[in-house]
Amino acid sequence: MRLTFNMQFNQSLSGILNAQQKMNKAETQLSKQTRILSPADDPAGAAKVLSLDQTKEQVNQFQTNSVLLKNNLALQETVLTSMRGSYDRVSALAIASGNGTYTIEQRKAVAFELQNIQTELLDLMNTSNAEGSYIFAGFQDKSPAYVKDPITGEYQFRGDSGNKALQISPSIKLAGNDSGKSIFENVFKRFEFAVTSAPANANVKVQNQTEFSNFYLNNFDKLTPANNQYSLEIDALGNYEFLQNGTSLTPAATGSYVAGQGITFNGISFGLDVGTALPTQVDFELPPPEQTNILNTLESFIAALNNPAISNDQLSTVLADTLQEVTKTANNVDSALANLGGRLNVLDSVFNTNEDLLIANQQYKADISEVDLAAALTEIKRQEFALQAVSQTFSKVNSTTLFDFIR
Structure with a gap:
């Protein structure tokens, strides 16, 4: 009789624990909004969820890269657009200073304005982004792209031709900057014999x-x-x-x-x-x-305008050089701006596609793992009834005495 009693007791206790465990699991699924609490619940589904989570992390990194890339490209676009206006002003001043009636004082006034433009252009060519990187210095972006040599007085490019690219999708990588070497340095002086x-x-x-x-x-x-x-x-x-x-x-x-x-x-x-x-x-x-950059072009032009002894022929030669080199630099900037526009368009398109992928990823993950609210509530209620039933059974078994068996 003792053996029978122990068996009934253990079975009743086991039933209570199982019912409690099932109800706890249903409540956890409901609170966490997932039916897969461990890989054992659904091995195939758990593997798919893990893969989807990894994909989501990757796409989120792509989106972070896209935001950083867009900020850098927008900064470069703003800088180049500002430069483009300065080049137009230089061309206008060069044409005006070619007027044979200009006095030396008038030429010096033009030279003074050109010096201000030169200073502005130097600042723009040494623009740095929020991370403190010089955007036109290539990979050498911790130092200014352009410096003035204290010995020769020439402005020299101290960067390289590299550009830092960021991955914005599994197959697309876009450059986040353009080297000043390709925009400002690849400018041929006026061809001569x-x-x-x-x-x-x-x-x-x-x-x-x-x-x-x-x-x-x-x-x-x-x-x-x-x-x-x-x-x-x-x-x-x-x-x-x-x-x-x-x-x-x-x-x-x-x-x-x-x-x-x-x-x-x-x-x-x-x-x-x-x-x-x-x-x-x-x-x-x-x-x-020979190649030069716009800063040295302006340096030569300013010196010529400030020289009272320069002949008309010599000034004409300097003017021709200046117009040629400014026009070529402006064309390079136009090409860079067009390229920037193309990259920004690709960036926006890929960013929107990635957003759609994230939504689809979330929906697919929900289909696999998300708990059904009605089913979860029903399961909790069912396990609650089961727990009550086994609890009552356990109470009866636990209150049974030897006299109950004798009767």
Whole structure:
């Protein structure tokens, strides 16, 4: 009888504990809004939820990167747009200062304004973001992109050509900055030629810059320097021909020289003194291209305007250089702004797509693991009834005595 009593007691107690455990589980599922409290509840579902959580964390990081990237690109866009207005002002001042009626005082006034623009541009080119990184310095973004050399007085780029890219989706990475090397440094000075030999009083100059620039770009040979040597040969009868490295051009460039009249060749004007004896020859060459930046361009222009002894021809040359280099820099900035606009569009599109993915991820996770409110409440109620039933049974078993068995 003792054995039977113990068995009934243990069964009743086990029933109470099981009912209590099931009710606690249902209540926990309801409070945590999930039916998967441990992998044992649904191994396949738990694995899917884990995968979805990892995907969510990854997409959230992409969104964080997108916000940071957008802030950096917006800052760069603001800076470049401000610079673009300054370049237009420099061009306007350069054209105005070419007026032959300007006095030295008026030129100095223009130079003073250009100095202020130069200072502003230097500040903008050394713009730093919220993290203290110089946005145009490439990977060397802990130091200013541009500094003035105390010895030469030239403004030098101290960064590199790198750009820091951020991942905004599994397959898309966008640059968060543009190096000043590609925007401000890749600016060729105005293409020119150098006269190496000419008769006295010869006047050789670029007459059409566009035509000459096209000729330079199509013919400069960096591999064979001898091919950059040209000459104008005029024989005793006045017949002339242009040669490259001593060889006739294809097609030949020939003609008849008339004293007092100029000869033109790919934008270059050759003017010889009327007293120049024939035969004669002019040798010239195409020197290697040089690059500069807008700060040094302005430095040269300001110095020229402040020089009271500069000739009109010298000033015209500086003006031509300035306009050429400012225009090229402005074009680089325009290209950079267009590229920025494209990246911002991609950024917005990917950001919105990621937001949609997060919503879909949350919905899929809810379908797998989220508890059904009605079912959870029903389960709690059912387990509550079961607990009451086994509790009553346990009370009866626990109050049974030996006399109950004897009866």
